[in-house]
Amino acid sequence: MIRFGDAIILGIFSLLVLCASASGIERFPPPDFESGYELPSPTTPSPREDIYQYVDVLVLAGALAVSSYLVLRKRSRRPIFALMVFSLVYFGFWRKGCVCSIGAIQNISLSIFDSGYAVGLVTVAFFLLPLVFTLFFGRTFCAAVCPLGAIQDVVLFKPISVPGWAESSLRLFAYLYLGLAVLFAATGSAFVICRYDPFVSFFRLSGNLNLLILGACLLLVGVFVGRPYCRFVCPYGVILRQLSRVSKWRVSITPDECIKCRLCEDSCPFGAIEKPTVEWPRRNLAKSKSRLALMILLLPVLTAAGGWLASTVGDPLSRMHATVRLADRIYLEQAGQAEGTTDASSAFRATGRELKELYAEAASIQSEFNIGGWAVGGFVGLVIGSKLIRHSLWRRRADYQPDRAGCVACGRCFEYCPREHVRLNKAKEANT
Amino acid sequence: MNRLAGAVNTRITVGVVIGTAIIIGVVAVFRLDSTGKKGSGLGDEFKYDVKDLGKIDPELILYEQSSEPIATGLEISRAIAVDGRGNVYIAGDNAVRIIGEGNPSKRIELSAAPGCVTVADDGRIFVGLREHVEVFDVAGKRLASWPSLGDDAVLTSIAVYKDNVFAADAGNRIVLRYDAAGRLVNRIGAGDDTRNIPGFVVPSPYFDLAVARDGLLRVVNPGRHRIEAYTFDGDLEFWWGRYSAGLEGFCGCCNPVSFALLGDGGFVTCEKGLTRVKIYDAEGRFVGVVAGPEQLTGGKWNICEIPSACRLGGFDVVAGVDGRIFVLDTVKNIVRTFTRTRAGK
């Protein structure tokens, strides 16, 4: 990172030199007008006054609180849905989806790794508030605050269930996406979460055609598969899942006791209801045990292998960084392997900067990627290893209960529970 | 049974829809060009292209580069001059460098960045700094520093003729005539309807002058694309030159940026934008080309990619007594030498 910083300073310095050389001519006086003509100044409309950004934080905190209340105390789907629509309109269509908590991961990563980059209070709040709420109340952010979740939730009309095994393996993508997003952000290469955000073009009602198509496709899938982005892609969701596992309070399907009536079994479109399990199958106990032991041994192997692999692909990955791309292009041109020049390569040559300098910068970025690759690959390997261990364990459950990690607290299952109806009737009676 | 078939049918339909959507989505992501690889995607009408204008018929090129370019050894070069012995004087940075054939190069340090330089027959060197003139002897000793012309002054050219020194002030759009001692004699070229002088239009700091053999002062009026002849008393006698993107005229908004007189009374002119060095005869008729963009800027049609380079892009031209033409490339900081190899029309 230090070298990276140096490169920036050097860049600024060379820029200053260039500016200094150019300024002499720019200070050349304009003509003397005899007709009394006065030089207009260029128009400089100021950025939109952003008092809203602090309002945003308040709205976010408020929405999180209301959402948590609705999910845990009120236990009613209808107001949750209303809050969701509100968030969709406010954070989505009104505030155009920037900055969102999901994208804030990147700002935070870059800020941690790049000494020259700092984030504002708003970004930090957007990143931290949902995490803190999740630590206490479960994923109530996903339930009704996140506009990306909301837009998918409102189009869910004909849920089909995704088999548990498919869900488990597809979710690997989200972990990978998180790892890469942090890697790209930390190296200052790109904010991929923003770059490939499928819904923000809808919020802005304009955007790149390809992204609009991607968003439309995801929404179409979302008509049948509940919240596909949240479940299989969302990198922030990956963090929320882990925090939600240790949350203080959580959603429960039944208000008091589970009578195992099975009515709620199909109520969750996100496959987050865990069924009661039976006892340990005695027949293949030994086999299961040895499998578990094998999986535990596999964990460090997978972590190391993942790290090695990702570090090896660090070089191609580093092409995400504009400097490496430029160096690559220039290298090919120098070697005569590429025809002609691009805007970027001729712009670079025009600056008169040394090739060596560019290559050095590219090399330092590559080495950052090689180091970062170990972390990301190790992380993904660890995730795969833990998944294998989890699927080799036999856990006992007596009741129907939401999966602590997977439940997005949408509140759909409440009304399926006969005990809930009893509770509501009691409440009604008490009121009258 | 029917219901089951229906359910199966629905499942298949849904599966197909999801599958198609996923495939289209993946294709859309991979076709997304976020790094500008596919270019701006704008039509030809949005491209700025002067390539065709920069092409010059090789038949018209009368000169050839006669030796390796000389590096000026300066960070920023501004102006060039030659004396009768073939020494080349280059003003730039905070110095004047003298590169002689066979002699080691000399360097005269200045107090500020120079804008122009010229050499008198007796070897004295006149340097125009931003707003005043300084005079040096051959050894580099400062003989005089003339009074400042004020903050707005930008001296871009200087010429010595007998006891007269002329300096072109681009900032005030005027030519100053001094005597040898540095006393201001008169100002030439201010707009004056009674004398039929339209005044100089100088949009950028390129404003050149020289004294021709006929004893008249020649000054570029760049905004009007012409070279005007004045008496030393400031009467406008005649002018020649016109705007044209073609070879006969001067291109762009304000050209030529510099010129020099040839031994036969003709002119060698230098333009920026489309960097061209051309020959005109004493009456201002186009004769031929010394070098075009291809020779001067290495095949590229415009000299600059980035604005800071564009700002440096007014080359300076000077002619030696032996007929060689020296072109100072202010971007690459080199001096190219051209010799005539062909007779013109």
Place this chain on the structure above:
Amino acid sequence: MLVGILRYGGLGLLGAAGVYLLKKNPKPRTVWQIDPQVCVACGNCANYCVLEESAVKCTHAFAVCGYCELCSGCFRPDAKELNTGAENQLCPTGAIKRAYVEDPYYEYVIDESLCNGCGKCVKGCNAFGNGSLFLQVRHDRCVNCNECSIAAACPSGAFKRVSAEKPYLLKETHA
């Protein structure tokens, strides 16, 4: 028990991260801007913006302008006559308005509602003129994306984040 430790441990970690991030050189709000000294006017600004009509437009620093009669940013380099007939204009969208000031000076003003930020006039002005025309992000239009799509596609690295207090990088002018 373990869950509680994890929970409050996590909370502490988040708190520490928050404090670290906020203590670290808290910068004022930033916005995207083009450095006109680095910009090569490649034309990407016209199409890569997330907005239908790009937020980047041509800006004119009048004090740098030469008020030429023949403006190489306004007229085609091979223009036949110096009038704003469609056949002479450089700008394909006709966004440069030319007005007579006094002999021989003309004023050139960008009509922002027509400008699409292609940078054609910028190239013309840079090559022949003073470079008084240059591209800038217009903040009445820019939605200030977290990652500017034009910045990602910029070949010369001219896009940077600048303080919202001083949101334009105008060319230096005569004092």
Place this chain on the structure above:
Amino acid sequence: MSGVKAESADNIAEAKKCSPWYQAAAGSAVVGCVFSLIVAGLLIENHLHIKILDPVRSERLEMMKLQVIEQPDGERLLPEIRRLDLQIRRSRITRQQFSRRGGYLLAGGLVVLFVGLKSAAVFRKRAPAPGPPGDVRARQVREALLARRAVMLGLCVLGAAGLILTIKAGVDFGKAQTAGSSYPGAEEIRKNWHRFRGPGGLGISAHENVPLRFSGKTGEGILWKKPVPLPGNNSPILWEGRVFLSGADEKSRQVYCFDADSGELLWMGEVGAVGGSLGKAVEVMNDTGYAAPTMVTDGRRACAIFATGDIGCFDFDGKKIWQRNLGVPESAYGYASSLEMYRNLVLVQYDQGVAEDEKSRMLALDGFTGQPVWEVKRPVPNSWTSPIVVEIADKPQLITCGEPWVIACEPGGGREIWRAKCVGGDVAPSPIYAGGFVFAIEPYDKLVAIRPDGRGDVTKTHVAWIAEDGIPDICCPLSNGKLIFLLTTEGTLTCYKVSDGGMVWEKDMKAGFKASPSLAGERVYLLSDKGVMVVIEAAAQYKELARSELGEACFASPAFADGRIYIRGAKNLYCIGGGD
């Protein structure tokens, strides 16, 4: 109980199906859907219009604008141009507005659709109807198994994707950085014959399977023979299937590229008269010719220099990348030093005139642009030796000979490492590096072995031994690390021990030689002026292995490749191969 409940729920649903609320909701959903589809269709049409139709019109407009300028009667087009221009601008604005408004309309239509669908769903709620529980344990076991397999599959997919990415690995800038540009690695150079006398100018081939015998008379062992248009004493150089050489006369200077397998002349380039050579006749000795210096290539480009001081570089397709003139060299017999390359630099030993003139210099030009990268003055008069770049103790040294100095410097920047004052006269044999010594030759006089690990002037400290018998005047020495062979133009072949300079044997070859000896495997190849190739054993005893006649005079050193020898005769280029 649950069964009953489900049934009743079904009934309720049936009843609700026909409820007016449900119908209203479903109706509005249909309306929203149709509306959205129409708007979407219009937006797509609009988009296609912008992408496809508008550019066509703009193109027409541009064409007409050009016509106005180029054609004398172009004026009549003006009204048409202005009309079309206005039309295009108007339509651009309308279409932009349309797509903006269309976006809002589409959003509105979709909201209606979703509200309709949502409320319809509310009015027709299905009661939960879980199926039979089945064998819970079996299901659990199956699910766990499937999940493990699925994760394994995911693991495989990720691993495969990663491995595919590693194949497409990009440039390692950690290495490229030190290069400054692209250049071949040591291994690549070793396999080829990229300069005069091959890698390092040592005359040693990396290939051992070089033919032993051939016959110019019968054509035995001669794969092909092609005429070379212009004469030249320079040797052919080789790079992966291409043979380069140059030829010149008073008027023109040419570079030839032959196909190494077929002998086809792939291209021919001309190094034009530039700068100083213009108009001035350059005088050279007939024996030297205008094209004595051998070319050099780095596998990306090939460069040639001529007696006129013209140097030119071509890419492998024959396109001239750059050329320049270094000023006509003042050389008593004609300029003859061959080129060398180091990384991206073309190294030119440009010795000329007398030492007092200070005209001699060592130049490094960027191979890509021809721009000088560094230049160092040399305190020597004209010489005819070629510079060599050799790796000594992991550090490259550029070694040059010129009266009286042997100078080693850093090829990257020209900084001097050591120098030794030990050679005099008109130096022509180039230095070599072998067995830990740099060998330099003073024509007719002495062979000097210098230890190259010194700094500064090493004349007194690092000269290991000097030999004085059988010293060549033109041919370069050859060494296999243990023995060093010297060949004079009169045909005396002398063998010394590298370690102490003791003479091992001496032999009169009874022929004249200009070409330098070369080594392939354990064999020394000697090519006489008459075109007789004598192969002897590189051993402590003289042993002739073969003798073949080409039948054409030869003055250039041959080039060696995998199973081949390339010989330049006075008129033709031969490819020898396919024998034993």
